[in-house]
Amino acid sequence: MKTILVPFDFSEQAENAFEFAKGLAKKKAAHLKLLHVLETPTMTSMNTMGTVDAGPEIDQIYVLELVEKRKQQLAEIEAKTNAEGYKFSTKLIFGNPYAGITKEVVDFDANLIVMGSKGSSGIEELLIGSNTEKVVRNAKCPVITIKDQVSTDDIKRIVFASDFNDNSIKLVNKLKTLQSTLGAELFLVKINTPSLFENSRISTKSMEAFIKDHQFENAHFSIYNSGSEEEGIRDYAEDIDADMIAMATHGRTGFLHLLGGSIAEDVVNHAKRPVWTFKVK
Template sequence: MDRSETSARALDYALMLAGWYRAAVTAFEVIWVNVPPVSATSQPVLSPKQLEAFADDLQRFVDAKAPADAVVHTKIGHGPVVRAIRQEARELHADLIVMGTHGQGGFERFLLGSVTEKILRTVTCPVLTIPPAAPDVPTVSTPFQSILCAIDFSPASLRALEYALLLAEESGKRLTLLHVFDWDEDRLVHDDRATREIRQEHRAAILVRLRALAPADVREWCDCREMTAIGRPHEQVVLAAAGEKADLIVMGAHGRRASTLLLGSTTNQVVRHATCPVLTIRT
């Protein structure tokens, strides 16, 4: 975090989830001194007094938000931000990283933005990204009442579905499974009836496959829906999330082949453009 408004929103969500799961939160801020090192192999060094000042500022920032019964630790890291976050997550055996998609901080702090995308590509634990347009943290006991899970039937997206099902069972009233066909409708001539019929059959088959992904008991406690869309995957995921009033988008970190959801570049684009939190799962 960098104590910006965006990272403050991410902290709010982290605290909410920690309260929900009775977990601990580590508020981690990385300080990067933007001055040349003494030598090619050394890094700029902060004095103990400077580090103490940063730690005090971070503690005050967290104390202003954390409820009295929350278990919150604060820690200051130093050095290249992505490397520091990865190392801290490994050492903590973190179950989840929560980040804002961009931020603004002082001249010595790394702005969260491209950092988030690098973290998405390199960490092994799930990452929850909170966009600037995300709503305030829900005050209800079940925060994610409408969940959208993007499916391209790749191992990554099926792993993401496992998380979506767990969250829907614990919190959701609605789970929407979405598959996007990356078809170029503009190139389909108006009277190409045969191609349209083939596509309709393919869509019907995909809806059957989507329906089979959710166990029968899921529909007993959750409104489980299946959807397909045509167009650019990231645009359709964001549009569908808005249409379903989703509180959370769940996606795998990479896809199967070029003609499917492309859950690599697609994930980054969804994270950039979504107006609700995005949970990314790597395999």
């Protein structure tokens, strides 16, 4: 974990993500970069004939003032950030937030993204989704989503939810890095639901093999019955007083995503705890 990217929009959740990322950067002597994407406004209007006319010109003075304000705010963050044992930098770019984050992940060769999440529900969650959800769904590196204030030293118990049928080596290595970095116990859980029921003996063998084959230490496993996978993951994490939830995402997009949804994105939206995700397909 040499590079950590924090998309930053000056919200409370982004501040919480930044503080958490600083703890990780210190533990790993990583390069921590704060990225602010300034979405410049564009204005168009539709006339009564249904064609699009150019709207009023963008207030250039307002845009310039906003740019200067953001530059000053980032400079102040740099000045007061005591980056002991790690490198810290900031960057301001313009354009669409998701596109900007995606490009910076590649340019910066980010090993981890830490970003704030406000969560969403109802029609907004179904049709629009947030930039955080898009990053979780598509990022090629692990993503940690943060809602509330939490320190890396507070993460003592990590729940890893899986069906343990797709044991990607990349996923395993990323998960082991997370566990070792935080010095946490790992709790493997298989959620049994009415529609996806599995015999306890089969689940137990799968989890025992997962721990043994990949030489996990300080790891435990459980089978948890629930009405849905998302509900089961959140309830199990609450029952054992876990500090973080970890899971893989398969990055489904488009119509399939709207029909089937994504358990990882649902957990990110609704869980109170930090959530670590990694796209395996």
